[in-house]
Amino acid sequence: MTSRRFHVERVRLSRLVAAFPLAAVLLLTSCTSSAEIEQEARSSDVPSSALVVDTSPEQADRVRTDEDPDAAALVPTDIAEDGVLRVGVNGAGDPPLGFLADDNGTVVGSEVDIAQLVADGLGLELEVVNTTWESWPLGVQSGDLEAVFSNVGVNAERLQLFDFATYRQGIMAFVAAPDSGLDIADAAGISGLSVGVGSGTNQERILLDWNAQLEAEGKAPATLEYYVSAADALLAIQSGRLDTYLGPNPNAVYQESVGDVEVVGTVNAGWPNTTYVAATTLKGNGLAAAIQASLQHAFDDGTYAETLERWGLGDEAVDAPELNPAVAS
Template sequence: MTRTRTRAVRPTAALPLRTALVLSTVVFLSACTSSAEIEADQRAEGAAEAGATEAVLGVDTSPEQTGRVHTDEDPDAATLVPAAIAEDGRLTVGVAGAGEPPLGFLADDNATVVGSEVDIASLVAESLGLQLDVVNVSWEQWPLGVQSGDLEAVFSNVGVNSERLQLFDFATYREGVMAFSARPDSGLSIDEPADIAGLTIAVSSGTNQERILLDWNAQNEAAGLETAQLEYYANAADTLLALQSGRIDTYIGPNPNAVYQQSVGDIEIVGTVNAGWPNTTYVAATSLKGNGLVDAFEAALQHVFEDGTYARTLERWGLPDEAVDEPVVNPAVGS
């Protein structure tokens, strides 16, 4: 009989030059230390209006994470772990902890990284019989961290694209979804390019969501429709203030962040689009190309898909709509 193994997730020191920037390849909204009080006030007001301050997605902000879902070791998956890692018994994973729930954020001790991405990494490590060491990284750090060997993998809302496939291996575990967020009384509904005609939309430069908006604007212009005006913001507090003051009509960013912000009353999700539009793109466990970990990750993910702990973890963080049916190694991406 397979023995259930429960391990503590141990935070380790951040890599050098850690910054508190974006969470992922497609991340737009992340917390900013200088504006944390503003965001906290806005969340408190929104939750008070909803009358459910303590019921925000049931988010556990403790460093102990007693509500984390656990699985047991899968011996077949464990045999696929590269020898050096198996001998060490540890899996060092980078997760960006500079944001807000549900993806990756700092617990109440302001040191331990917790969130949905840590929970998925924890399931994978447990399936492989390894102890998980979580390293708090910024988005800019993870590629170099993996290539240098400081990180054995990254679980941090990393989307699969053609450029990354040249350097890294991927095992998918979520769809990459972008959400349009607006004031709760906006009356907006965004499903296609025509729906953004004439709107003022906040977006982060150099992201998948900016590409989507530029493509939609091109379609609208060709169809004789008014284009959307794009405004660029660097952090969540400034964007929310712009939305509440009417300077923008909507903003587009990662769906997980929008799910949380909607739950606390800051915004309403008025539409979603896949990050790879018009194709489908996925979020994946990321490791160095050819180092052998991806096969172990695929097997470990398949194990937690089948035993139900994957679905329970997504439910815990309000992300069941991003679930996939099975892990896929290095999925094909659109041109």
């Protein structure tokens, strides 16, 4: 298919109290004719409230806003003169955050849409660079990327090097095979398990802290398995090689809704404190303040809420964008 839309039962997060659900990942494989027929049959039974994930490169239904002169006036001179906002988004994931469209080259998803709102408000053209989680810090520090919209959580260490403008709650989720029987609420829940995680992430820090706690209590720590791609972790879960994977909540909720995995626990990315997902820029260059102002414009005119609802992320909305929120060290 050159374009397809996955109809997915929307999974509400009301049962995930104060949780930052995690993510798993969908493999966007090409459909055979029979698979397409099966998909259409399933779609006919999907309720009208179902989330529609657009995988087309055109993204005709993307929500847009207009320029906010006050926000545009805050853009650093070099970026304003260039007229382009160059942002990094990890396109190796799955709906709804950042993933490759049907052309296998265009990065689309909720993170791209938020970046588009910011660029619109600043009167700039959006340029999306497909980046990896491991490479975004160097990309920002080198100037190759002017900002990153890639589910980056604010923490004390990152605040030393980068500026942030928040736009979503930072929730992580544990996913496992359906009917695994797992229930992970704290360190005790991962004792003795094999747990997949991305290197250099907030969730890795949490798991390392939990392992230290388990060892101090004389309990078996979890075995951490590192994955660059959440899709690989999903395959490992499905094959029984991995007990659970800790990743972003939006991916986890989506993956659960299509039946590939089950959310078995959640944790805030800032555990034991609270943190948020934010646009990330080089510290001190002034761009984060412009982004915050542009986000506020999108909050005020309703396009921020529309964008989150488009991708089924309304439950992760924040009340207002915040510049460099205070976090516990």
